[in-house]
Amino acid sequence: MSAITLKVNGQTHTLDIDPTTPLLYVLNDDLGLRGPKFGCGLGQCGACTVIVNGRTTRSCDRPVKDVDGAEITTLEGLGTIEKPHPLQKAFIEEQAAQCGFCLNGVILTAKVFLDRNPKASEQEIQQAMSRILCRCFTNTRMLRAIARARKEMAR
Amino acid sequence: MKTKSHAANELSLTSDALAALRRSGFSRRSFLQGTGALIVSFSMRGQLETLRSQFEGGGAHDSPPANEVDSWIAIAADGSVTAYTGKEELGQGISTAQTQLVAEELSVPFDRVTLIACDTAMTPDQGVTSGSQSHPTNFNRSNLAQAGATARQALLQLASKRLNVPVDELTAADGVIRSKSDASKKVTYGELVAGKRFDLKVDSNAKRKSPSEWTVLGKPMPRPDMPSMVTGQFEFVHNVRVPGMLHGMVVRPAAVGATLVSVDESSVKGLPGFVKVVVKKNFVGVVAQKPWQAMQAASKLKVTWTAGSGLPSHAHFYEYLRNQKPTRDTLLVNSQDVERKLVESATVLKATYYHPYQMHGSLGASCAVADVQGDKATVWSPTQGVWHQRGALAMLLGLKPANVRVIFRRGSGCYGLNGADTVTYDAALLSQAVGKPVRVQLSRKDEMAWENYGFALVMDERAGLDAQGNIIVWDHEAWCPVLGNRPGYSTPGNVITGMLAGFQPQEFQARTPAPEPTAYNNNSNGVPSYVAGQVGGAAQGTGTVKSERSLLHNVPSSFWTGPLRSPQRLQNTFAHECFMDELAVHAQADPVAFRLRHLSYSRLIDVVKAAAKAANWETRPSPKPRTNKAGVASGRGIACVAYEGGNGYAALVAEVEVDQDTGKVMVKRIVISNDSGPVSNPDGLKNQMEGGTLQGMSRALMEEVTWDNQNVTSIDWRTYHSLRVGFDVPTIETVLVNTKADVAATGAGETAITIVAAAIGNAIFDATGARIRQIPFTPERVKAALTSEVIA
Numbered sequence: 001m002s003a004i005t006l007k008v009n010g011q012t013h014t015l016d017i018d019p020t021t022p023l024l025y026v027l028n029d030d031l032g033l034r035g036p037k038f039g040c041g042l043g044q045c046g047a048c049t050v051i052v053n054g055r056t057t058r059s060c061d062r063p064v065k066d067v068d069g070a071e072i073t074t075l076e077g078l079g080t081i082e083k084p085h086p087l088q089k090a091f092i093e094e095q096a097a098q099c100g101f102c103l104n105g106v107i108l109t110a111k112v113f114l115d116r117n118p119k120a121s122e123q124e125i126q127q128a129m130s131r132i133l134c135r136c137f138t139n140t141r142m143l144r145a146i147a148r149a150r151k152e153m154a155r
Numbered sequence: 156m157k158t159k160s161h162a163a164n165e166l167s168l169t170s171d172a173l174a175a176l177r178r179s180g181f182s183r184r185s186f187l188q189g190t191g192a193l194i195v196s197f198s199m200r201g202q203l204e205t206l207r208s209q210f211e212g213g214g215a216h217d218s219p220p221a222n223e224v225d226s227w228i229a230i231a232a233d234g235s236v237t238a239y240t241g242k243e244e245l246g247q248g249i250s251t252a253q254t255q256l257v258a259e260e261l262s263v264p265f266d267r268v269t270l271i272a273c274d275t276a277m278t279p280d281q282g283v284t285s286g287s288q289s290h291p292t293n294f295n296r297s298n299l300a301q302a303g304a305t306a307r308q309a310l311l312q313l314a315s316k317r318l319n320v321p322v323d324e325l326t327a328a329d330g331v332i333r334s335k336s337d338a339s340k341k342v343t344y345g346e347l348v349a350g351k352r353f354d355l356k357v358d359s360n361a362k363r364k365s366p367s368e369w370t371v372l373g374k375p376m377p378r379p380d381m382p383s384m385v386t387g388q389f390e391f392v393h394n395v396r397v398p399g400m401l402h403g404m405v406v407r408p409a410a411v412g413a414t415l416v417s418v419d420e421s422s423v424k425g426l427p428g429f430v431k432v433v434v435k436k437n438f439v440g441v442v443a444q445k446p447w448q449a450m451q452a453a454s455k456l457k458v459t460w461t462a463g464s465g466l467p468s469h470a471h472f473y474e475y476l477r478n479q480k481p482t483r484d485t486l487l488v489n490s491q492d493v494e495r496k497l498v499e500s501a502t503v504l505k506a507t508y509y510h511p512y513q514m515h516g517s518l519g520a521s522c523a524v525a526d527v528q529g530d531k532a533t534v535w536s537p538t539q540g541v542w543h544q545r546g547a548l549a550m551l552l553g554l555k556p557a558n559v560r561v562i563f564r565r566g567s568g569c570y571g572l573n574g575a576d577t578v579t580y581d582a583a584l585l586s587q588a589v590g591k592p593v594r595v596q597l598s599r600k601d602e603m604a605w606e607n608y609g610f611a612l613v614m615d616e617r618a619g620l621d622a623q624g625n626i627i628v629w630d631h632e633a634w635c636p637v638l639g640n641r642p643g644y645s646t647p648g649n650v651i652t653g654m655l656a657g658f659q660p661q662e663f664q665a666r667t668p669a670p671e672p673t674a675y676n677n678n679s680n681g682v683p684s685y686v687a688g689q690v691g692g693a694a695q696g697t698g699t700v701k702s703e704r705s706l707l708h709n710v711p712s713s714f715w716t717g718p719l720r721s722p723q724r725l726q727n728t729f730a731h732e733c734f735m736d737e738l739a740v741h742a743q744a745d746p747v748a749f750r751l752r753h754l755s756y757s758r759l760i761d762v763v764k765a766a767a768k769a770a771n772w773e774t775r776p777s778p779k780p781r782t783n784k785a786g787v788a789s790g791r792g793i794a795c796v797a798y799e800g801g802n803g804y805a806a807l808v809a810e811v812e813v814d815q816d817t818g819k820v821m822v823k824r825i826v827i828s829n830d831s832g833p834v835s836n837p838d839g840l841k842n843q844m845e846g847g848t849l850q851g852m853s854r855a856l857m858e859e860v861t862w863d864n865q866n867v868t869s870i871d872w873r874t875y876h877s878l879r880v881g882f883d884v885p886t887i888e889t890v891l892v893n894t895k896a897d898v899a900a901t902g903a904g905e906t907a908i909t910i911v912a913a914a915i916g917n918a919i920f921d922a923t924g925a926r927i928r929q930i931p932f933t934p935e936r937v938k939a940a941l942t943s944e945v946i947a
Contacts, residue, residue, distance in 0.1 A: 001427075018427065021447045029446055034394045035387025039518050039567075040599040044872040047518055075387030088385040095377055095838055098846055099246025099568030100384035100391075101519045106880060107385065129881030133872060135518040136246055136568045137849035139884050141842065 004068045008033070009077030019065035023057070024048045026064050027074060035075030035104045039133070046105030046132035050074050056112045075104045078111065087111055090149035091142070098136035105132050110146045118154050122147055218280035218542055224309070224353040226279050227302035228257065234330045234345035236261060236268045240299055241281025242289040243273040244380070245539070246568040247904050248839035249289045251378045255835055256294060259364055259371040260303025261310075262327040263344070266379075273541045273563035283540035283641060285571065285718060287802055287902020294835065294900040296359060304361040306353060313347045366833040366895040373895065375838035392564035393522045393596060395535045400524065400592040401430055402446040403585035404453035406439040407601055407651070410463025410865040411713060415439065419457035426452050433588040438655040440585050442593055450598070463865040466713050473509050473613045476634045479710035481665035486672050487681045487705040488688055488696070496628035496702040500619025502741055507615050508730035509929040512608040512860035514875060515719055519567030520602045521574030525582035526592035527552060532559045536579040537566025539641075544576060546644030551580055551653060552587055570850070572607045572641055572650075572717035580652035600870040605651040608860055609719025610635050611712075614730035619702075624742030626753055628702035629686050631731070635723065636712030637663070651715060663711050677800025680724040680909070681705045683731035684797055685753040697756035697797045714860070714867070720850065721905040724799060725912065729930065732794035732913030736777065736920065745774045746793050746917065756797065758830050762806040762892055763795050765828035769890045770808035777921040787812050789823075792917025794910035798902065804830040804892075805906035807848070809914035810885075813922045818938030820919060821883060822852055825911075828890040831903035841889045844907045848887055851911025853878040857931050 002019045005012065008031060015030055022041075027033045027050065039047030041060045048060035051073040079085035084092070087107050097103055106129065113128040114120065120128070125146050134142065219226035219239065229237045238257040244250035250270055258265045271277055273284070281292060293299040307327060314332035315322045318340045326335050332347075334340035366373060383389040408414070415437045423429055423441065428448030433440045439458055443449035467475040497503050524535040532552055538544040541561040549556040561579075569575055578597050586593040612635045619628040639649040639660040647653030648660045675690040682688055686703035688696020696703075721728075739749035747767045754760050766772075772791070779790050790813070795806035810824040827844050834840050857876040861869045869875035912930055920926050925940040 018447065021445075025445070025447045028394075032396070033387070034390065037391075037393065037519055037567075038522075038596055039520065040871060041520075042599060042871055044599075045518060075385075079386060081382045081386050081388065084382070084386060088382075091385045092377065092381050095381060095842060097246075097378075097381060097384055098248070098842060099518075099565065100380070100389060101517075101567040102880075103384055104387060126881040126883070130879050132880040133518055133877060134880050135516055135570070135850070135877065137846045137853065137878070138842065139849055139878075139880050139882075140845050140887055142880060143884060 002065070004064050006067065006070065006072055008072045009074060017064060020063050023050065023059035023062045023064045023067055027059060033074050033076055037101055037104055039101075046109060047102055049105035049108045051108055051112055054112070056109050075107060078107065085111070086152040087114070087146070087149040090145040090152065094141045094145035094148060096138055096141035096145040098138050102132065102134040106134065106142055110149070114146070114150050114153055118150065120150065125150070218275070219278065221279050221298060222357050224302050224305050224355045224357055227299055228261070228306045228353070230344050230348045232345045232349050234263070234267065234343050236263055238268055238270050238299065239278045240270060240272045240293065241279045241542070242293055243284045243539070243563050244565060245284060246565070247843060248378060248836060249284070250380070251376050251839060252835035253293060253299060254379070255372045255376055256300055257303050259369055260300060261307050261330070263330040265371055265376065267330060275541050275545045275559070275561045280542035283543060285539050287798065287905045290831065290835070290900040290902055291802060296363070297357070300363060301359060301361060302357050304363045305355060305358040308358065308361045309353060309355055310344055310347055314342050317342050317347065365897055372835050373833065373837070376836045378839070390564065391519070392524070392535055392537045392566045393519060395524045395564055395594070397524055397526060397592040400594055401442050401444060401589060402449040403440050403442045403582060403593045403595040404449040405581050405595065405597070405601060405652070406441070406453050406456055406458055407605055408437065408463070409460040411466055411867070412464025413460035413462060416459040416461055422457035423452045423455050426455065431589050432456065433585050435584055436655060436657040438584060438652060440581060442585050442589050446596065466862050466864050469862055472611070476611065476613050476636060476710060479634070479636070481667065482708040482710050483664060483666045484669035485707045485709070486669040487677060487679070487707070488675070488686065488690060488703045489671060490689060490701060490703050492702050493628055493630045493704045497617060497619045497630070500627060501622040502620045503617065504620070504737055504741060505615070505617045506734055506737055506928060507613065508733065510610070510612045510614070510726040510729060511930060512611040512714060513719060513854055513858045514603060514608055514860060514869070515570045515573035515606055516603065516858075516875060516877060517567040517569055517573045520597040520599055521566060521578040522594065522596040523575070523579040523582040524592060524594045525579065525586040527583055527587040528590055530554055530558050532583060533562065534560070534579050534583055535562050535564045537564060537569065537575040538579055539569065539572070539575065543642065543644050544579060547576070547642040547647040547653070548580065548583055550645060551647045551656060551658070552583055570720040571609070571722065572719070574602045574606050576642055577605070577650040577652040580647060580650070580656070584652070584656060603870045603875060604867040605715065607639055607650060607715040607717030610637070610716055610723055610726060612723065612726040614727065616730055616734040618734065618738055620738065620742055624744060626685060626700050626738055629683055629700050630703070631681060631683060631705040631727070632708070633681065633706070633727065634708045634710060636710050637716050638712035639715045640717050669706060679707070680727045680731070680796065680799065681707055682800065683735070684759060684795060685735060685750070687755070688800070696800070697754060697759045699753050699755050721909045724796070724905070725851070725909045728794070728796050728909045729912045729916070732796070732910060733916045733926070733928065736792065736917040737926065740777055743776050745776055747772055748774065750793070750795065758804045758893065759795060759797050762804045762828040762830050763793070765890050765892050766793065766806035766808050766826050769828065769888060770826040772808060777917070778924040779921050781924070785815055787814055788922040790918045790920070790922025792914045792919070792921055794913035794917060796906065796909045798906045798909060801901070803901040803903050803906040805910060807907060807910045807914045809911070809918045811915060811918040811922060813919055813937065815923060815941055818934035818936070818941060820856060820915065820932055820934070820937060822885040822915060824886050826888045826890065827907050828892055829903060829906055830892040831906065832893060832896060832898045832900040834891060834894040835900070837891060837894065840891065840903050843904050844889045845887050847905065847907035848911055849878065849884070851908040852915070855912035855915050855930060855932055857933070859931050
């Protein structure tokens with residue numbers, strides 16, 4: 001066990017924890033966050049994506065000790081039901097989900113990408129989403145929502 | 156450290172139920188005690204007894220009866236409506252549609268209705284949410300829809316008495332009933348029902364609103380769960396947390412068919428957080444304080460297994476399948492003149508089609524929470540059938556069904572029988588062993604290696620054409636391996652955990668020859684759309700060909716099998732619709748015109764025409780004349796289906812490009828038409844059609860379960876291939892047909908996916924002249940076909 005400090009969605013937490021624990025488990029079980037999801041535990045599907053110091057990170061196979069002191073944003077930290085981020089708003093407007101399990105990884109991946117590439121073409125957006133899995137295959141709506149948010153974010 | 160938890164006294168209710176109760180001003184305690192709660196005294200008396208029996212260990216009970224209005228609908232004093240349903244939200248949008256339905260039938264606004272789905276303590280037993288049955292079950296002349304219509308009728312009668320105005324001079328809107336001639340004469344639903352139950356049987360004659368009168372149904376309705384999903388607030392089953400909850404992991408056999416020899420508990424004793432090793436016959440699991448600790452313990456636990464039973468060669472699997480004995484044979488249609496008609500035909504065509512086992516491959520590994528203490532159990536499960544699971548769990552745990560409560564919580568999209576039931580059994584067995592609540596989330600490998608796969612099929616098609624190029628005989632013969640199924644109320648052995656714990660899967664009962672069919676049943680779409688479907692003297696199919704046979708041989712499977720979105724229907728339709736194209740080629744006919752020539756049923760004809768029109772279909776025979784055998788070739792294909800023979804109609808045009816140098820298939824454009832009768836939520840339906848289409852593409856182009864001689868080898872997303880969010884998505888255009896017709900609502904969740912593979916296969920042929928008869932259409936397979944095929 002060792003003391004790990006994480007700044008999650010603006011709040012600082014110090015935890016006494018097995019440092020090999022993957023970040024995802026800490027977020028889900030110790031901090032009670034629902035956004036990041038366990039999909040594969042292998043970093044293959046993207047369901048567990050969080051933003052660590054501005055970069056997307058697959059939290060399911062990332063030991064928490066690697067992110068000690070880091071600033072972490074989860075889907076909850078992006079916006080709220082009352083005050084959603086433009087991406088969250090666009091996903092609601094496009095009704096871009098079915099079961100909703102993939103949304104965490106899809107939205108956070110798109111967020112980091114659009115922050116860096118505010119003028120991305122549709123093809124570049126598509127490319128940026130090529131390592132994320134949605135098994136309901138809501139792809140067309142999600143890509144449309146990301147394109148819609150890009151316009152909103154560019155304003 | 157902050158943890159999210161619920162107060163213990165609120166644990167047994169779903170969050171939706173809690174919200175409804177709170178809005179009505181009543182706590183969980185008053186709900187249980189039945190004191191002063193209008194919602195209880197009004198409508199929940201039966202359910203209250205159920206709850207009491209659950210919590211106080213009472214005797215057996217039944218589910219809320221489907222013929223009682225109170226089983227479905229409750230109206231609180233403030234006019235808010237609570238509806239209870241046995242059809243649950245899996246991501247398909249059915250909760251939104253059911254809420255629209257209740258709002259429509261009761262003439263109240265959408266947001267005044269709270270829907271509570273699938274909790275054995277509260278909701279009617281409607282079997283499983285599957286097979287595109289939610290609309291047929293709840294939106295036609297029975298169950299939820301009819302209960303709503305009955306309630307509205309009763310409210311109008313009550314208002315008539317109260318206001319002294321005849322019923323036909325009253326109008327209901329916004330939860331208020333008014334006199335049409337004197338607006339001051341009005342009464343709210345809340346005033347009318349205060350303190351009373353409906354105490355009313357569902358009236359099959361109560362008048363439903365016709366689609367032309369709809370104000371809530373038939374309009375695109377945003378899903379109420381969307382805001383909480385996109386902001387990470389939504390509670391999936393994976394997020395359920397119960398005080399004192401431990402975490403479990405399972406240790407599955409080292410090979411298919413292996414049985415347990417021994418478990419060395421000392422290998423994990425002393426690990427941090429370790430609680431217990433649990434063994435029940437061949438079921439092995441570990442429990443620990445935290446999930447990561449449980450995973451560590453599971454991976455370090457030394458378990459000795461016997462060798463596996465051995466698996467058939469993957470490379471020669473289809474040959475093996477065809478030659479398996481014994482078989483269980485079923486005839487769907489048999490005009491008994493097929494062989495003779497084939498001899499009489501001017502041309503006879505034969506082709507064999509192959510479909511692999513495929514996975515549900517849910518994005519989230521399946522998860523459940525169980526709290527088994529003493530002789531009672533409560534589980535939070537993503538199962539598709541809570542009442543079924545209650546029965547099967549009771550058997551597994553040795554408890555009375557009345558002492559088991561199953562609460563549905565949404566999991567990751569399941570598309571059929573994924574790991575939802577088996578993981579609930581895992582959690583329940585582990586919880587029972589430690590006497591504390593246990594949450595289990597399967598590993599990716601445990602999910603993928605042991606789930607009940609979608610069916611593999613080998614399908615022989617034979618047909619004869621007359622001299623004019625008309626089909627005069629069609630014969631379909633298929634081989635399909637089976638092991639296990641949905642567990643139902645009493646067969647926990649139909650999924651891996653139940654079998655490991657000592658229960659048998661449903662018995663394979665050999666039967667040869669097949670009995671002659673006595674009733675027409677095209678549930679599996681084993682009968683092609685183009686034959687007459689004659690059984691018992693009546694033609695019940697959708698086509699014209701009178702000489703017909705469809706024969707299925709089930710054989711035992713080495714792997715677990717179960718329904719995967721459009722089970723067998725997709726596979727059979729792939730063969731039928733590609734073969735129809737092959738026949739059109741030989742008749743030198745346009746594929747659309749050739750289909751229309753052999754269809755007799757107007758709704759199927761109409762969707763074919765609608766798709767062809769919307770796609771701007773180029774009328775000509777396939778293949779498309781080509782100039783070049785290298786580079787990119789483009790083509791189009793069509794396929795159609797009367798889903799399950801008559802539970803929804805769809806046609807799909809695919810436009811593809813084939814890179815003839817690499818064999819890579821690029822789907823550029825998809826046009827789908829769909830007739831599922833009156834449409835509850837057009838946007839929800841389109842979402843299903845789009846998602847079904849792309850899922851169908853993924854299955855057609857990439858997905859296949861693989862194995863070696865001992866184990867499944869497709870165990871993660873590197874070894875089981877799926878299209879990603881960012882692949883080159885085709886444009887998808889949807890055409891809704893017949894949406895306001897006064898016909899019964901049919902299912903719509905599986906129509907599109909059923910015809911994708913065939914339409915793509917036909918488009919590949921149109922582009923290249925190469926016929927691919929095996930799923931998936933991998934570049935290697937397409938390239939091989941391009942090289943070997945004698946180009947037409």
